[in-house]
Amino acid sequence: MDEVKIIEIKKSVFADNEQDAASLRKELKDKGVYLLNLMSSPGSGKTTTLIRTLNLLKDKLRIAVMEADIDSDVDAVKVKEATGVDSIQLHTGGMCHLDAEMTRQGLDNLDLARTDLVILENVGNLVCPAEFDTGAVRNAMILSVPEGDDKPLKYPLMFSVCDLVLVNKTDVLPYFDFSLERCRENVRLRNPRARVIPICAKTGEGVDAFADWLVDEVENWKNC
Amino acid sequence: MHELGIVFYIIRDVKQVAEENHVKHVSAVVMDIGEVSTVIPSYLTDCWRWAADKEDLLRGCQLKVNTIAAVTHCDGCGRDYPTVQHGKTCPHCGSSQTWLLRGNEVEIKEIEVSETLNNVS
Incomplete structure (x- = not known):
């Protein structure tokens, strides 16, 4: 009879990634580079x-962008053309998220000595990216009005890991059954610390509040 | 959808443990998966079969899933209740000052190794 030996492991699958993420954050701190992980649905x-x-922000801070997608480079090209900001495309090779190791590989392609702020545009998805710490200083997400104010109830983990929630497309509020007040309350239930900023990326309304938040964040990260 | 990514993490961890213990083949990997961990066991085992069979160490290796029931604690009345049934709101007192006690686990519990195949002691 074949004897079976049991080797106990008892380890979270995410433990290694969390270690990688923590050491990446420390390196970024030493270099004075602020990394924002921006998430949302497609x-x-x-x-x-x-x-x-x-x-x-491009005249106030030295910025670089990393666009993560499963395929194509349309976002990186679009950002570079519209802003002139350095933008690189990361491919996840079919994976639905980025982890700390993939983020580090992306950062290796940037000139960090001459960068204050790196914005990582994660894969469009409200489930998987929330599970994997990328090593970012802060997590932010965009919830757009057509998605509904009940999203924090349906995707609790995403909202509980985000420090900032941007509510986008406020120009279409009159056409949707979306209450900003209900949305704030639903976010608060999941994460009392999260800040909510309503914006309209199309008209630019509210985007300055997000930009100001980023300037303060980068300043604090470099000096504290 | 993120089950395949998780499978790659499991494989990486199991490979490391196998190497440390001089194991050449693993016959089963036992996982503890919480009910509200967002990992769907059937997706996980499907992804596992596809990825594990590409590795000599894990060819034919079974992935066994223990489901950990999710329990939430209420700060309002101090009682515990099943999370899946009642969500964030306490069924005893209606408070939403509640937090997850367990049920979020995605853990490798242990691996099973055949002694005759590996000649380990």
Whole structure:
């Protein structure tokens, strides 16, 4: 009879990634580089928001962008053309998220000595990216009005890991059954610390508040 | 959808443990998966079969999943309740000041190794 030996492991599958992420964060701290992980569902307006924001900030901060997608380089090209900001495309090779190791590989392609802020546009998805710490200083997400104000209830983990929630496409509020107040309450239930900023990337309304938040964040990261 | 990514993580960890213990083949990997971990066991085992069979160490290796029931604790009344049934709101007192006690695990519990195949002691 074949004897079976049991080797106990008892280890979270995410433990290694969390270690990688923590050491990446420390390196970024030493270099004075702020990394923002921006997440959302596909089509919420991540790239449009980014372009607006970069145009407000590019004279104040030295910025680079990493676009993560399963395939194509349309976002990286679009951002570079619209803003002139350095933008690289990362391919996840079919994976639905980036982890800390993939993020590090992306950062290796940037001139970090001459960068204050790196914005990582994660794969459009409200489930998987929330599970994997990328090593970013902060997580932000965009929730667009057509998606509904009940999203924090349906995707609790995403909202609980985000420090900032941008509510985008406020120009279409009159046409949707979306209440900003209900949305704030639903976010608060999942994460009382998260800040909510309503924006409209198309008209630019509210984007300055996001830009100001970023400037403060980068300043604090470099000096504290 | 992120099950394949998780499978790659499991394989990496199991390979490392196998190497440390001089194991040449693993016959089963036992996982503890929480009910609200967002990992779907059937997707996980499907992805596992596809990826594990590409590795000599794990060819034919079974992935066994223990489901950990999700339990939430209520700070309002101090009681615990099943998370899947009631979500964030306490069924006893209606409070939403609640937090997950367990049920979020994605853990490798242990691996099983055949002694005759590996000649280990």
